[in-house]
Amino acid sequence: MTTQQQWVDGPFQLIATPKENDSGSHFSVKVAVEMSLAHNILIRGLNAIYLQGPHVKEQKDVEDFAFFCNAWVKTVHHHHSGEENVLFPELEKFTHDENIMNENKEQHHKFLDEMEEFDRYMRESAPTAYKWENVKPKLDAFAEDLVAHLRDEIPTLLDLKKYDSDGIKKVWKKMEDAAKGDIRLPNMFDTILPMVLGCADNKFEGGIHKFPPFPFFMPYLVDYWFANKHRGAWRFCPCDMHGTPKSLDFVQ
Template identity: 55%
Template sequence: MPDLQRSWADGPFGILSTPEKPSDDNPHAAIYIATEMTLSHNVLIRGLNSIYRQGPFLPPPSSPSFLATDITYFLFFTQAWVKIVHHHHGAEETVFFPELEKFTGDGDAMKGNKEEHERFHAGLEKLDEYVRNVKAEDWRWERQKEIMDEFCGVLYGHLKGEVETLLALEKYDSVGLRGIWKKTEDKAKGDIKLPGMFDTILPMVLGCADKTYEGGRHAFPPFPFFVPYLIDWWFAGYHRGAWRFCPCDMYGRPRELLFGE
């Protein structure tokens, strides 16, 4: 946990620990994949926590310190969080899960995970609809929290449980599993041309990726060194006000939340 004086993005949903140990020189692919998945999930969790931690402290329209621009940026920050959740799970459903089921010969290997996606999908859409359409003057944190409370517990349980599902794959061939993970990574790289990738998804990911996590031993996200500079100095500028709500800067350095206890 970063040594910050104000509330940070380590709660209310706990940050996950990786299963891979520093002494693991060449871990089985199941452990490697579970570790990479944990790092991805922690990005989603930090974004989620940042919403929960800051929402209650945004001055409402009835407050003398109310600023419509702050609410507008916070709403976009929430939209960006929904977008990175969809992007993450899209890669799983189109490549990772089908390839795993084919590789293991078990068509139900990821059935539980897919069912969990369905359980919180409607809640994500409901949240996205609210933050896209509500006007700053009509926004209420209590209403946004009510929508989020309906599905975020299930989402968090899924993010934790999926890591355990992946670790159970250690009984399968490591080389074959690595190949499946590479296909998934290639799919994610191919998404680089998707609308909103550079000005929304990547700034959100970078702003929720803590480089000090577990002693800074993880190179995550695995981008070339120049990418954070490119995003920060060019693409992040399109929605700069929204990225103020991120728990880290574009270089993965934790910082105090803009609004907090």
């Protein structure tokens, strides 16, 4: 990939991880760093849709692009349901503050209807009728609100510094354990994991992060087996399944 090529660090800017990322930090910093990296996966996917959507023409490409868009929406839902079902309630319990994540919860719901409408449109429209001019307004209807939420959540997590670091660590562990259990969910291996791996740039910020924290064999397993089911859709990913950035196939 040459540096001149348009890549998924725009149109929506990626989130720089909090700079207090040293080993002696409060655990809330680690939480905020990991959340920033997870949010960047979603932002890269969204940017990949914006950048490549205008260049999709052939019917097979439209079908694959529609699946890529649906997979991205599923991944956003999966991220937010993990927060609403585990992370936020556990933080409320630990801090004895039932309102502590209210702003984040409200933001989750702010763009939900419009994102669902985009998802429905991409699922139900005939590939032969595909026009980027019709897709873009559906994305524009929620993209800014979604990205604003992805940014705003980071300082909320950094604010947890006023609580006990070990307590925050235990809450995060519960979230990680629940995420491990999620591998049993339908569509996890053939849809969400290829999307996550294909949008996780391992060169980000000089390659200092190891994210997502999957076992080493996971990218191989997904790449050689599970990603095959919808292989055409993963052409729209900005990275290969091992996190190496690649040129966008549909951007000349």
